[in-house]
Amino acid sequence: MNYTETFDQFASRLGPTDLALYAGAGLVVWVLFQDKLKPIIEKLKNYVTKKTEPVISDDLVSKILNPTKDKTIDIATNDKDVFFDLVLSWKQTRDLAIKSKCNKAVEVADQMFPFLNPSVCEDANK
Numbered sequence: 001m002n003y004t005e006t007f008d009q010f011a012s013r014l015g016p017t018d019l020a021l022y023a024g025a026g027l028v029v030w031v032l033f034q035d036k037l038k039p040i041i042e043k044l045k046n047y048v049t050k051k052t053e054p055v056i057s058d059d060l061v062s063k064i065l066n067p068t069k070d071k072t073i074d075i076a077t078n079d080k081d082v083f084f085d086l087v088l089s090w091k092q093t094r095d096l097a098i099k100s101k102c103n104k105a106v107e108v109a110d111q112m113f114p115f116l117n118p119s120v121c122e123d124a125n126k
Contacts, residue, residue: 030037090113097105 090109094106094109099111
């Protein structure tokens with residue numbers, strides 16, 4: 001063994017036997033000190049997960065999940081009020097489809113309108 005050689009010289013002649021020896025030594029160290037290394041590994045895992053998880057505030061999540069929170073319509077207990085709320089909701093949906101220039105969505109909203117008649121629901125319940 002030459003103690004005056006550089007790292008490049010040492011690494012150039014590193015063979016499979018040397019790698020197996022180092023892996024075996026690492027395995028022995030791991031088995032002997034596994035209990036003492038667990039807290040360190042847990043701290044490293046926690047640090048990595050904290051650094052890699054996205055930073056999203058609860059306020060942003062609620063805005064994403066409930067974008068129309070300010071514009072919600074209270075469901076009325078009176079059947080006529082529920083019907084008019086339903087028509088209002090349909091009209092808002094249709095207007096948004098027109099504003100976004102999506103003709104297919106407008107057609108679907110128009111196809112839905114005949115079913116917004118209260119007599120259709122009464123017939124179905126009988």
